[in-house]
Amino acid sequence: MKPGFTILEHPADMGIEATGETLAQAFEQAAMGMMSIILDVSTVEKKDTRTINLRAGDIEQLLVKWLTEILYLYDGQQFVPCSFSIQKLSETNLEAKINGEQLQQEKHRTKLDVKAVTYHQLSIKHSVNDVTLTVFLDI
């Protein structure tokens, strides 16, 4: 299956269902999904790169930490990520390069605040050919 994401409905908030041939691709697609909720990603250029290393107790916590890290880059450092490349991924470790640029109000079409990434109905499912993950965000 081609890597991609869809936005899921929730009575109060929003979720993302992301798919990839590998777990790493699914993680990357989940990140794209989250940024697409926050703003129009097509308005962001790849001007700068950030490298991140994360460690967690299990894979679900790692997924939450991954998306939380991206949210922090945007909300805490005003850096708008637009492309994601995971270099290494295990059950407890993640290394990635993230491209994007500094936030400019007049250039980037922002849409919604994402408050946080939740464990609510979080799931990671492996099949023969692909990986599908579901994660819900607090809006």
Add this chain to the structure above:
Amino acid sequence: MLKKIDNYRHIIPKEYKKGMLIEGMIYADDEMIKQIEKDQTKEQVANVATLPGLVGRSLAMPDAHQGYGFCIGGVAAADPDEGIVSAGGVGFDINCGVRLLASKFEHRDITAKLQELLNQLFRDIPCGTGKKGLLNIAKNELDNVLLKGAQWAVEQGFGVERDIAHIEEYGKIPNANPKWVSNRAKDRGHHQLGTLGSGNHFLEIQVVSEIYEEDTARHFGLHKNQIVVLIHSGSRGLGHQVCTDYLDAMQDGMRRYGISVVDRQLACVPIKSKEGQEYLQAMVAAANFAFANRQMMTHWTREAFQRVLGNGELDIVYDVCHNIAKYEDHEVDGKRKRVLVHRKGATRAFPKGHPALPEELRDFGQPVLIPGSMGTCSYVLVGTEQAMKETFGSSCHGAGRAMSRTRAKNETTVDELMKEMNSKNILVRGQTRSGLTEEKPDAYKDVSQVVEVVHGAGIARKVAKLLPVAVMKG
């Protein structure tokens, strides 16, 4: 399995779910309970009842709907010695709350200048995602915001001393400790101070359309046809990050303290534990940030009124928290006891005579502010003794969402929404077009129905109804 007690109360018995240590109770009428049973609300009330050391009942207010871990509209109180504190029981938007301002104007006085006033407010109050505040304070100054809340803002000239008495906890919850607020949270917060945010946060100019209790309304400074302003906002990225940080710390803490929960989002630790104490001190620091935030927006609202209408006198009727955990004294099993009350999407509703109320409100009770949705009414209620007896002095917090954002957006175009708002004579300005349709009035439950249940059950009484005339959305 729900046991109907009367027209407004439904018990979830302990037998409903394995591991429930206390009963659950949902406040709803027959029609609402059907809606509530469609999502996970009942399960979430039952899940909360499995947490260690809770007292009384696990409660859901009539605006309850499915949340994360706790339902939105959930209330639970924990024994300070035996009980737990849950970051999920407060939620991500710590001290998201509402503040009502009473103006000197009547509706007819401002009709001609309403659009200009809305435009001025839109210019003066930063809103929307990614928006920076108007003052970029140094990070060490941020610590003072976290310690002093609204009092910090007043010291900086954003308001007057008398504002403080009309804010829950006088705008400054004690025992805040900025040391336990991470640098990441501070990074997310320091440029967002004094910003409205997006999503369901708003600033509305409203008119008092009905009075139910003349004496109480007058005492709150409200009369029919008066123009008021309602501000709904929270602790922005700083509070969201505090919750995120401690949810993570509590995941690890639970392993250490041997606590297992049915839903990871219910992550909790003993109140007395190191993580529990650090969370509580960080959480109240975030709550103080939210008080300062609403105080600054109040100041800019006053300036906008002054500039456009020539009179910027706006008195704070009250300011209440929706998402908070606080130590309070309540009667449990016939005995007075200090408990930690979690309110997630619920409002404190203390009755007359309560020592936590400022002297001038003590003969009437605490104002309970219930925002509706864009295009529908909001309410002012007053707290009651009945709330003290059965809900740890709590009431509902709003309409509660009934429809997903995606469905709301797909069902209505911006043009249709604006036509509907025009037909109701409501002016609207929003940061984005999609943001407006996501917040359309019928995406929410009927706030009047919610308020009728609260009033009928006696856990707050209706005082006044407010109708929007101009809406500003982030």
